[in-house]
Amino acid sequence: MLNIKKLIKKCKSYLVKKAIVVQSRAVAEKSIEIDVSLKNFISYAGISAVLTNGMETIDLPYQRVKKKLTIAILISHLSDDVNNYIVLSNAKQKFWLKLDEHIKEKVLYHVVGNKLFRLSVNKKVLVKNLLPEFSFSNELKIIKNLYTSYSELTAVLENMDLNIDSHEKMFALKHGEMKPLEIAMNKETSTFEVLDFNQLSQGDWRLIIAIGDTAYFLESKTQEEISLLTSNHQGVLKYINKNFYLSLDNYYLEIEAMKLKVNEDTIQLEVATDIQPDKFQYTFLIQDTKLNKEFVRPVERTNNGFKTEILLENILEGSTIKRFFLLKEDSEGKHFKYQFFIETAKIFKRRSFKVIYNSQEYVLRVYRRKDKSMGSIIVRKPKLRRLMKSVKDFRLSGFIGNLHVFKDCTFYLAVEDRNTLDIVEYPLTEENFEVSIAAEDLIKVKGKEKSILDFFITVKDAEGNTIRKDKIKYELADYRKDNYYESIKEKDEYGNKHYFLVTTTPFDNMKIETFTIPKGVNMLSNTAGKDPNVWLIGERYNTAQDNGIALFRWLRKNTTIDAYYVIEEDAEDYRVLKDMEYVLCFGSKEHFEIASRAKVLLGTHDLENLLPYKPAQGFFNYEDTIKVFLQHGVLGRKPVEYDKKNYELPFDLFIVSSEPEKYDVVMNKMGYNEEEVAVTGLARFDNLPKENHSKDILLMPTWRDWIHTDEQFLKSQYYNYYNNLINNERLQGILEEYNVNLNFYPHYRAQNFFAQDINEENSRIHFIRLGSKTVQQLLIDHALLITDFSSVSFDFTLMNKPVIYYHFDVNRFFKRGILRPVEETFLGKIAQNETDLVDMIEESIENNFKSFDIELDNIIKYQDRHNCQRIYQTVLSKLNKENEKNEG
Known part of the structure; x- marks a missing residue:
């Protein structure tokens, strides 16, 4: 049976297509060539090679001689600050690239056109420009008179006259990982001193020095190996494959036996080791690299090792991985950090532990790394399963599970106001639950007339302390910014109408959006009442600093449009505007009435920020308004949340600053049509x-x-x-x-x-x-x-x-x-x-803050301070087209 499996596996190896990178080289200071060997290809038709950086794609030329492709990449096509990938495909099907197993260096470097490039291969070829801010030289900088002491390296640059105004920096490079090193430089003697190696990890590092705008690999005049000790590593300066490296290795302490005992609040660790009696001081270190924290515990020496007691709270904090080390300090105050070396996995008689802490059952697991060093304690936080399955007439059905990991606890469905954090809780007694949410409860808990209430599952211990508070997802979520699943309306004792709408976040977490219409407010009930001369403008609820206020001021000064600006009364910016005409307090009677009449809504963010009610179909003829997105910046960096697909009623007009922003971003990536995007420039630029x-x-x-x-x-x-x-x-x-x-x-x-x-x-x-x-x-x-x-x-x-x-x-x-x-x-x-x-x-x-020489035309088309005028004309044109359509 075993032989048949081997035969099948061998046959598959002859059938699977393989692309193997066998060589790369710099060519004429302009390009990099990569040789790829193709195996098991029946046909070579349709093979394509492309270069992509996640934003744009370029077809790469290649030559094929029998089963070898030679791909050429011009360095001018490589972006400096992002990853560049070379991808091969055949008939639109991508195939994986691997590095030839005979190549010793798993990461390849080339200096081309005064730039240093790193090539690595893992399914595709990654090409990255390292140190793009420097011009990289093929010349090596020779160092002589090399000295080392504890955590310090001193050397002299040969034949080097340093400019008194130049800046010198040093870097260490390992497998494409670049780390800056702190150095002190004596320019008169061309002597540099490396002061700190703590950023470097185990492995072989090449040293680079940057002098002014030019960077060089360092080379030693002597080929003798020179030792270096730091607090974290024992190192050697030596030659590997004719290149000069700083080779670092961890300090290891061999473990012969280990016992872990979990107590109520501590973990007792006892270790048998070959450590010899000495006068050094020892402490135990718990390190959390994610939280950037360290905890030190005292060590008690035993006949054959040491023991220590670790606080459970130090281990469980953040539910992150914790690493263990033994710290050794000599009489001169020098520290050495030892990892634990474990020859055989049998030392771990028990690797996993269950711990009850804070009324929850945590799982701790100790593991041994591939290099046989003791890994870490992995902390697995108790998982609370939860899901909302349906909502009907504000009767919510859901599920909570995995309750057995919580000890002597009670469970609640909680609704919390996002602003005040006031909360109402409904007890849950079974895994499958049904809870009726009372409108009276929601009225009491809401902090503002327009607010958001979030849903949580809360867990409380026997003393009533909240130990968990997790949001709950909705199984039937279909997220849009302007949709809702259920709604109720309730009139309070004062005659105010409170609306509550069940919605979800982009992550499908359930929430309630709420707003109140005060007694006595007269809202228009038909579309005919929308006035094309009434425009409502806003930014965030509490700001007047952006394109909204800039356009509002211009409209008030230069047109007969009834333009209104809305802002919260307690906002800092309101103090500047409060004496201006046509400025509305958010949620005021006048705000409601203007919002129901306004035909044009213009906002720098979602229109939630300028409407006192939910911007959704069916609410006060919202669907019959012209919705204009003024923006609060130039798009082109991170994807934003204003994609057309995120709305049932998307923006009718999307303001941008250039044709590339319009076509490449808003249309191609955000889904808007040509007539919905206007290149006018931002109002505040005026x-x-x-x-x-x-x-x-x-x-x-x-x-x-x-x-x-x-x-x-x-x-x-x-x-x-x-x-x-x-x-x-x-x-x-x-x-x-x-x-x-x-x-x-x-x-x-x-x-x-x-x-x-x-x-x-x-x-x-x-x-x-x-x-x-x-x-x-x-x-x-x-x-x-x-x-x-x-x-x-x-x-x-x-x-x-x-x-x-x-x-x-x-x-x-x-x-x-x-x-x-x-x-x-x-x-x-x-x-x-x-x-x-x-x-x-x-x-x-x-340089007296001298500006950089920058071409702006592809980012900002108009620099004439007439952006507000163009926005105004564009909105008028949109109104006229809608009017013609309705009359036709």
Whole structure:
């Protein structure tokens, strides 16, 4: 039987098509050629090779000689800041590429046209430009007089005269992974000192030095191996395949036996090892790389090893993987971090443990890695199964499961107001439940006249503490922004009418949208009452800083249109507008009446923000309005949520700034038709000055949509990176030296957190509170903008001022793709780490904030300050066409 299986497997190997990368090379400083061997191909007709970066695709030329393809890639076609992939297909069917098993280097490097490219093969060929901000030289930089000490490496660059104004940086490269190294440079002696190796992991690293705008691989004058010890690794500087490397290996402690015992609040760990009696100090380290936390526990030495007690709360926090290490400290204060080496898996007599903690049953699992080192403790959080199956007349049927993992707990279906967090709970006693939601309960819990109520399953322990709170999905969800599944209407004791509509989020989580029509409000009941001369304009509920307010002011000044602007009464921006005519308080009697009469609705966001009721078919003739999306930026970066498919009643008019934005983005990717998209330019661009009288810097990052809770925010890379930046001592010194201020204007969701982190006493870095100035005024008042992905950068560029982009998480931000090529949308310099960003800030200050030489026509067609006029004329044209259609 076994021989038959082997025979079948062998036969399959002769039938499956294979494409194997056997060689790559640089050609004439213009291109890279890749040789691909084809096996088991009956026909070679229809083979195609394409280069794609997720945004655009280019057909690649190739030559075939018998069973070998030679594919040529011009480096001018490779995008700098995103991944480039080479994909092969035959008759539209893609086939996998593999690297020839005889090639020792699994990642290939080529210097072509003064750029360093990495090639790796995994089903397709990935080509990436490393260090795109530097010109890469084929020349090697020779180092001599190489010395090492604990966590330090010192060397002299041979025949090197360094410019006193040049900047020197060092990087380490491993399998395409690039890490910056902190160095100190003595320019008089051409001596550099590497100060920190903690960013480097185990493996072989090539060293690169960047001097000014040029980068070089480092080469040693001697070929002797030189040892280096750091807190994390034992290393050797040596030659591998004729190239100079820093080879790092972990410290290992061999484990002969191990016992894990789970107690009520702790885990007792006892280890038998070959560790010898000595005078060193030992501690036990628990490391959580995801949460960026470390916990240290004391170690008790035993006759044949050591033991320690680990707090369960340290292990279970965040339900993330925890790694274990033994820390050794010598008499000089040098630290060494040891991993545990396990020769045989038999040491693990028991690998999984069930732990009752916080009234829930967690599963802990210890595993051994492929390199035989002890892996980690994997924490599996108890899973609460839940699903809403149907809703009829606000009687909800659903299911909760896996209840046995919760000990002495009670379960509830909860409805919570999103603003006030007030909550009403309905007890659940069985896995299959039915709950009737009373309108009276919803009236009591809602915090605003127009609000959103979310559904949760909550779990409480015996003392009544909430230990779990999970959103619940709707089985029959068919998400649209302007649809609903069920609705009820209830009049309260004061005669106000409360509407409640069951809807879902884009993730199919169930929610209730609610609004109230006050007693005495007269709403129009027929379409004929819609007045084409009444236009209602808004942005977010609580802002007046964008294209909405810019267009409103222009219409009031230049036309006879009855244009109204709506904003919440308690908004910061309302104070500026409250004395203006035609400004409405959100939810007021006048707001309801104007909303029911307005024929034209113009918003920078969803029209939820300017209507006091649900924008959906059947509500006060919403379907008979002209819906205009004014936008709040230039599209072309991250996909946005305004696709036509997301609406039952989509926008009738979509405002854009250029033909590429219209055709490539809004039509091709978002599904709108030609006549629904107008190239007019954004209204707020009309108010941008061309003169720059400032020398201050504005730091204004956008949000990350994967952060949902305060806890996630405080543990996020996003928070840590910006918190580190505003506390960067070198940045503080540069600002002080040049008498420049950096003003930090966080996204509105992050304001409260960063406000606490800035100490303005004796500081050049200041916090700007939301609403204290308009965004447009902030852009006008500054000479340099630092942002990450925000489209306000286009406003800044339009004012002929420089922008620096901070892209430390670019791959995650564009995980779902980017709408236009990087070079067309990020107009300025890009920093991917804090060191580079501070360097670029200093360079911009030294150059007196000189603007970059940028061509804007493909991004912003009109730069004549007549955008409001074009928007007005376009809406009038839409009204006239609808009128002609109705009369015809």
